[in-house]
Amino acid sequence: MNSKLVAEDLTCYYGNLCAVDSMNIDVGNEIFGLLGPNGSGKTTTVLMFTTLLEPTKGTASVCGIDVVKYPKKVREQISYVPQDMALDVRLTGRENVRFFAELYGVSRPKEMTDEVIGVLDLAERADDYVKTYSGGMRRRLELAQALVHDPEVLFLDEPTVGLDVAARRKIWDHIRSLRKKGMTVFVTTHYMDEADRNCDRIAFIDKGRVRKCDTPASLKTIINGDIIVATINGNFSFSNIPDIRFIGQQEDEITFLAHDGQMASELIRREVLSQGLTLHSLYARKPTLDDVFLHLVDDYEDTRPINMSRFRNMMGKR
Numbered sequence: 001m002n003s004k005l006v007a008e009d010l011t012c013y014y015g016n017l018c019a020v021d022s023m024n025i026d027v028g029n030e031i032f033g034l035l036g037p038n039g040s041g042k043t044t045t046v047l048m049f050t051t052l053l054e055p056t057k058g059t060a061s062v063c064g065i066d067v068v069k070y071p072k073k074v075r076e077q078i079s080y081v082p083q084d085m086a087l088d089v090r091l092t093g094r095e096n097v098r099f100f101a102e103l104y105g106v107s108r109p110k111e112m113t114d115e116v117i118g119v120l121d122l123a124e125r126a127d128d129y130v131k132t133y134s135g136g137m138r139r140r141l142e143l144a145q146a147l148v149h150d151p152e153v154l155f156l157d158e159p160t161v162g163l164d165v166a167a168r169r170k171i172w173d174h175i176r177s178l179r180k181k182g183m184t185v186f187v188t189t190h191y192m193d194e195a196d197r198n199c200d201r202i203a204f205i206d207k208g209r210v211r212k213c214d215t216p217a218s219l220k221t222i223i224n225g226d227i228i229v230a231t232i233n234g235n236f237s238f239s240n241i242p243d244i245r246f247i248g249q250q251e252d253e254i255t256f257l258a259h260d261g262q263m264a265s266e267l268i269r270r271e272v273l274s275q276g277l278t279l280h281s282l283y284a285r286k287p288t289l290d291d292v293f294l295h296l297v298d299d300y301e302d303t304r305p306i307n308m309s310r311f312r313n314m315m316g317k318r
């Protein structure tokens, strides 16, 4: 693999708190997603790679350049779009990008500004004030700013947070086309479904530790079986059904894990009816990255295979 980002034993403490714990990752020319719950160490990881925070221990390099020894050289290779980037809303879109082009010392600032504005589909509104832009347009403008010096590696912290579905899709379309042009994209997100659709590989991180790193498809094979969800009225009491694991009940929804979803559904249907309960709906689905993540996180928290309360919460949100 043509390594673009490498972390070896990368560790960061804030006082006594270990925010990133002995991280080892090797990122090539790809869209690489760093996924994890709040406070798991995603931003801290990005800050170290982008030279904004010195590791306590271990090393990180970008395009083979050590971030501590050669921070300036690293900065020439990267762009970083944080969660809340400061756009000047009293300037036009074009002026905002041009400002960054000048800051970076880009050799043909006007041409590069026009180019990235075109790439991000902002040409029509480029001369309007940013205060008139939608959330999605502002995010695209931030991407345009980040791209104006043609970085090798782009770091994006929660690129789609707060955007509507259409705007999210558009952002991801742009991210994928950057990757096609050869850029490495390192992205943090809470949105597992977006990561599933768009990332080449994903590292799951929790409490500063990488739990698993693989392609979305391989990660989903970790949960060997189907998830079965039934909507009922009343309280379900689980007595042993062979080869079916009861995950739990959240209000009127009961959830199970079984090797064969279709066969299990029939057994569950019978069990629900035999308890005199009404069955409103019943379906089996393949595990998602949410399921995998909760499973992995739990493995490290205690010895149970699935964290019931988290799992139930998650199911309740669907």
Ligand SMILES: Nc1ncnc2c1ncn2[C@@H]1O[C@H](COP(=O)(O)OP(=O)(O)OP(=O)(O)O)[C@@H](O)[C@H]1O
Residues within 6 Å of the ligand: 014, 017, 019, 036, 037, 038, 039, 040, 041, 042, 043, 044, 045
């Ligand atoms: N400047 C700081 N000083 C002290 N502790 C910090 C600091 N920044 C982050 N932390 C702590 O370090 C841990 C990791 O935080 P970090 O922001 O890297 O997580 P995150 O995964 O990016 O979270 P989120 O998804 O909420 O953005 C958390 O426990 C956080 O409270």
